[in-house]
Amino acid sequence: MPVQLTGVSYRYGRFPALRGIDLLIPEGSLTVLCGVTGSGKSTLLRLLSGLEQPDAGRIDYTSGGSCASVSIVFQQPESQLFAGSVRKDVEYGLEQRAVPAPRRSEAADRAMRQAGLDPERYGPRSPFLLSGGEKRRVCIAGAIAPRPRLLLLDEPTAGLDPPAVRALLETAAELKRGGYTIVVATHDLDCFFPLADQVAVLAQGSLRYSGPPDGLWTGARVLEDAGLEPPAYIRIGRMLMRQGGLDALPAGAGDLLAKLDPLRLAYPGGGACPGAGGERPAAASRSLSAAGAAAAAGGRAAGSGRPATADPAAANSIADAANTTAAVAAGAGAIAAPAESAAYGSAGRPSGSALRALDPRVKWLAMALWSLVILGMTSALPLGAASVLVAVLLACGGITQKRAVWFYRPFLPMFLLLWLLSAFSWSGGASFAFSPAGALTGGLSVLRLGLLISLGFLFTETTSGAPLREGLEWAIKPLGRLGVRTRNWSLAVSVTLQFIPWILGKISALQLALASRGNRKRGLARWTPQQISLMAVPLLLQVIGMGDELSTAIEARGYDPSKPRTPWLVLSWRQRDTAALLLVLLAAALLWGLSRS
């Protein structure tokens, strides 16, 4: 299905993620969407899948198609699996599209085979107990089972080992041959460029290039300007062309290996590369530089020597060869700074809003004090005043409306249920009675609970992990004299606090995945018991997995609560922190006074 994007823009709150994208995705083509991290690839895929709507511009699914004929495979396959068996999971999208049962099973078998899974062997297995590569194949099978007219793959090779990458490339080449229109968002240019009909390069949400891959090697340095490096086979090919070793750029890593095969490669210290026949090169034979020889020798060891084309057989050689050539040609990459340090300015203080810049001790004290005051409130006026205070702080904390809605939405059904339980009394049979007093008391209790949750949300949104932990450790340090293991407690609390947004993020991802499989429920319909039961098992498994990984990571880093620790961050108290503390105390006193009047 051809798709035309015209002037497509999208914002997350105030942050522009995509700006004015014009792109045609031709029918039956494989388009590679590339760009550095955060350039907008996943966002563009979500818009193409119809899971999000553009803020401006249009997406036209021509030839009678619609976003209902689009399937997407997300970056993390574990966020996309729900059912108790692989077969049921693959059939899920078909069920949502009301495909009759006998045809469902047939289509699921076909999709599993196309994705490289034997239906007999994998069909009855639990999708949660498969390897990463197998899970991704199940996701692909689930995505292609309804025969989508456009298939979107987000970072399909991320986290896969070379054999799994090879298998995935074969699947992609096979699907392309089967006439699927495919868009792949990837950093793995070595693997996917040889399969691509079209490349779209994104940088900071703008489209910098769209056209055939070959167009990138002539003229402007589009990839480099977008912060990317050309695939290793192109870099090696360019080097060999400069040295007279090649006449034209290779079409892929396999093609490069095939072109290198007849060349006699000189060792840096003289002599010939063993793979090149073991003879000393003749004076007249082409001699390559040390780097070229090393690259070629490495490539020869790994590859099959077949030319790389969109042919699935050739895909085999791409992954192996790409791995070797990438290792040879990769320059020293920039090492990403840890997320926490990135959030800090040069003075070691968080950048962004004033709340983020405050010392975490002020925030801990504010949260503890205000929580106590709020717990003591029993009437509407002080609770109303506290709500205004929290709302103003949420707005000042730079938390977008969208983010706040995302956070509060899962709590709303629980609040509603609690309120209804206190507002209605049941005296057997069908006799329900509405109690205005119960409704008021219940409403105030729910509001109190909401405010306490909001304080936690405000705190964790405006404080990253290390300051949060250091601040808490400082606050509870005096308890250490009583024999309390304060380090354990501060670690446990900060991990728990950071776990809540993580769990909410996972719930959002699962709901998005359900929507991508045709289960496009909106509003409260997303929270029915049936929906919740679908998400319960995968969510639980992810939480257990995360807990397991955390404890292993803590152990692996030699955590010993009895040993002194070098703090990651040295807290420093400033004048503005004193001023903020005074305001916190003043607000607490006013609220307390209001609740007692």
Ligand SMILES: Nc1ncnc2c1ncn2[C@@H]1O[C@H](COP(=O)(O)OP(=O)(O)OP(=O)(O)O)[C@@H](O)[C@H]1O
């Ligand atoms: N839910 C969100 N709320 C706010 N900003 C977001 C959200 N999701 C993504 N962004 C921002 O939008 C920009 C584009 O994100 P996107 O995930 O599309 O990038 P990407 O190119 O797919 O990155 P990667 O290669 O790391 O997956 C990034 O700057 C990101 O921080």
